[in-house]
Amino acid sequence: MTPTDPSFTQQLTTRPTPVAERQAMLANPGFGNFFTDHTAIVDFRADESGEGGWYGARLEPYGPIALDPAAAVLHYGQEIFEGMKAYRHADGSVWTFRADANAARLNRSAVRLALPQLPEELFLESLRQLVGVDVDWIPSGDGESLYLRPFMIATEAFLGVRPAREVSYRVIASPAGNYFGGEVRPVDIWVSRNYARAGRGGTGAAKAGGNYASSLAAQLEAEAHGCKQVLFLDQANDNAVEELGGMNVFFVFRDGSLVTPALSGTILEGVTRSSIIQLGRDRGLTVTERTITLEEWRGGVASGEITEVFACGTAAVITPIGRLRDGDEFIGAPDSAAGEVTMSIRTELLGIQTGVVEDTHGWLTRLV
Numbered sequence: 001m002t003p004t005d006p007s008f009t010q011q012l013t014t015r016p017t018p019v020a021e022r023q024a025m026l027a028n029p030g031f032g033n034f035f036t037d038h039t040a041i042v043d044f045r046a047d048e049s050g051e052g053g054w055y056g057a058r059l060e061p062y063g064p065i066a067l068d069p070a071a072a073v074l075h076y077g078q079e080i081f082e083g084m085k086a087y088r089h090a091d092g093s094v095w096t097f098r099a100d101a102n103a104a105r106l107n108r109s110a111v112r113l114a115l116p117q118l119p120e121e122l123f124l125e126s127l128r129q130l131v132g133v134d135v136d137w138i139p140s141g142d143g144e145s146l147y148l149r150p151f152m153i154a155t156e157a158f159l160g161v162r163p164a165r166e167v168s169y170r171v172i173a174s175p176a177g178n179y180f181g182g183e184v185r186p187v188d189i190w191v192s193r194n195y196a197r198a199g200r201g202g203t204g205a206a207k208a209g210g211n212y213a214s215s216l217a218a219q220l221e222a223e224a225h226g227c228k229q230v231l232f233l234d235q236a237n238d239n240a241v242e243e244l245g246g247m248n249v250f251f252v253f254r255d256g257s258l259v260t261p262a263l264s265g266t267i268l269e270g271v272t273r274s275s276i277i278q279l280g281r282d283r284g285l286t287v288t289e290r291t292i293t294l295e296e297w298r299g300g301v302a303s304g305e306i307t308e309v310f311a312c313g314t315a316a317v318i319t320p321i322g323r324l325r326d327g328d329e330f331i332g333a334p335d336s337a338a339g340e341v342t343m344s345i346r347t348e349l350l351g352i353q354t355g356v357v358e359d360t361h362g363w364l365t366r367l368v
């Protein structure tokens with residue numbers, strides 16, 4: 001086994017989704033509802049000393065995974081994932097956005113969850129392989145794309161608590177429409193007071209499935225209070241704003257400057273977040289990563305110092321935040337329209353991703 005050999009074998013499906021069926025799915029993809037015909041896989045095995053390597057890089061028909069009931073992932077949640085998109089450009093070529101950043105983040109998550117790191121070349125090749133065979137699954141409507149979900153699971157059958165020595169890395173793909181559906185409308189956000197998503201020294205900075213599992217109770221609470229998403233704070237200290245369940249947060253100030261919570265170890269470093277910081281600076285705006293508390297948010301909205309708030313992530317790109325609901329208190333106005341700066345950055349970012357705005361930072365990687 002050569003750990004960095006990126007050559008994949010291909011076992012293609014003998015029963016591809018009928019064209020009419022696929023077209024019906026692509027006509028209204030939603031998010032995460034449908035999956036393409038194939039999956040990319042690379043397995044890992046280590047010996048007792050922890051020495052090991054990746055092997056068996058392959059494409060297989062999409063389908064259920066045969067797992068031993070004792071597989072570590074099913075008991076201890078040793079799992080990480082990534083989320084990115086493939087965009088079809090006007091000339092038919094297909095590109096992904098800042099894949100190197102996703103590869104690096106996957107490996108940072110791997111270190112935290114005691115999983116093996118995947119060579120970047122294998123990561124990129126897994127995307128090229130999968131998108132190459134399932135290229136007809138990329139919807140071409142405005143703002144539509146093929147969502148790519150690389151993930152890594154501990155497959156070793158062993159109930160002792162230690163890092164698994166058998167691991168599987170996989171990629172699945174799902175045609176994606178508009179995350180919150182249709183037009184860009186501000187969403188109401190619920191302040192989580194009963195639940196935290198991360199703590200110092202925890203796994204908040206890793207893209208790990210367990211973080212999402214632990215955010216679901218808070219998400220249910222949000223929905224029960226008429227909100228779309230949850231905001232997590234550092235309640236143990238100063239009520240510093242951290243992030244939403246799966247998106248980072250930005251504030252636009254009256255002077256045009258942008259502020260986003262600093263990476264404190266409890267916040268996931270979003271690729272969208274990093275890109276917005278860069279695009280803001282490209283425009284000559286002051287972009288600051290610092291602590292911003294709920295009190296500053298409340299006061300800033302009341303005084304007019306804070307003019308816009310938005311959330312960002314690969315799935316939903318940029319979503320304006322309307323009202324923040326903290327118990328019975330509301331911060332912000334109902335029915336506020338999406339802010340100008342929010343929409344302008346959103347348009348620029350989507351433009352780069354879809355090839356209609358020049359990619360001056362070399363953020364795009366061609367897949368097909």
Ligand SMILES: *Cc1c(COP(=O)(O)O)cnc(C)c1O
Pocket residue numbers: 083207243244245246247248268269270271272273312313314315
């Ligand atoms: C994935 C994720 C984000 C957004 O990251 P992007 O790379 O921009 O998609 C933000 N917060 C959490 C908790 C995440 O898992």
